[in-house]
Amino acid sequence: xxxxxxxxxxxxxxxxxxxxxxxxxxxxxxxxxxxxxxxxxxxxxxxxxxxxxxxxxxxxxxxxxxxxxxxxxxxxxxxxxxxxxxxxxxxxxxxxxxxxxxxxxxxxxxxxxxxxxxxxxxxxxxxxxxxxxxxxxxxxxxxxxxxxxxxxxxxxxxxxxxxxxxxxxxxxxxxxxxxxxxxxxxxxxxxxxxxxxxxxxxxxxxxxxxxxxx
Numbered sequence: 001x002x003x004x005x006x007x008x009x010x011x012x013x014x015x016x017x018x019x020x021x022x023x024x025x026x027x028x029x030x031x032x033x034x035x036x037x038x039x040x041x042x043x044x045x046x047x048x049x050x051x052x053x054x055x056x057x058x059x060x061x062x063x064x065x066x067x068x069x070x071x072x073x074x075x076x077x078x079x080x081x082x083x084x085x086x087x088x089x090x091x092x093x094x095x096x097x098x099x100x101x102x103x104x105x106x107x108x109x110x111x112x113x114x115x116x117x118x119x120x121x122x123x124x125x126x127x128x129x130x131x132x133x134x135x136x137x138x139x140x141x142x143x144x145x146x147x148x149x150x151x152x153x154x155x156x157x158x159x160x161x162x163x164x165x166x167x168x169x170x171x172x173x174x175x176x177x178x179x180x181x182x183x184x185x186x187x188x189x190x191x192x193x194x195x196x197x198x199x200x201x202x203x204x205x206x207x208x209x210x211x212x213x214x
Contacts, residue, residue: 003200004028004060004099006050006090007069009036012105012156015193016069017043019165023197030059050086056093065101065200066094074132083135088142095149103152103200105192109133110140111155111176111211119158119176140209152199153209159186169195169212177213185213 003020007013008029020027021042029037034045048059050070060066068090072082087104094102109120109129119125120133140153158176169191170177179185187195195212199205 002063004063004066013069015189019193053089053092057096080131080135106136110137155211157213158184163188165190172211
């Protein structure tokens, strides 16, 4: 497939890029600074500002699907507003380009940990992650209410860490999957990438949110 990837130098995005190329997909990576990428077979890097829907539309023209692992950075003071601005521009640009399929990786904060209670609203949710999590929840709400694309929103589990690729994972819906003992559920970033590419190759959660864990 021809896949446009946004956020391909980040923690999640770089793992997704590795997985896509390993499976033989043709990847167009959008980047403000293309020099951050190392040349690889199957990879084309396009200079584009994801805050600009017109630039996104031009860059993703002709692809089969768009994967967004966009994150302005957890230390970015304006992470809430920039995440929403960029994510909306990505959706708008994808639609303008005539691409119907889009997969967005969001946070665990919008998962429900009790009836009517989402993780981001729980008292122990870390303050340093809160603004990004609130933005990701708002994006999910927008997509559920008004997005006409064939979208999928993937919430990683509470614990997302480096680690080996097993190629195996469990699938859940709007609540965190159970962990082991007292530990929360988790997944390696390599296996999160496997789940994302699996969903692109064989869609099972169109216009839905899902979560995964090892």
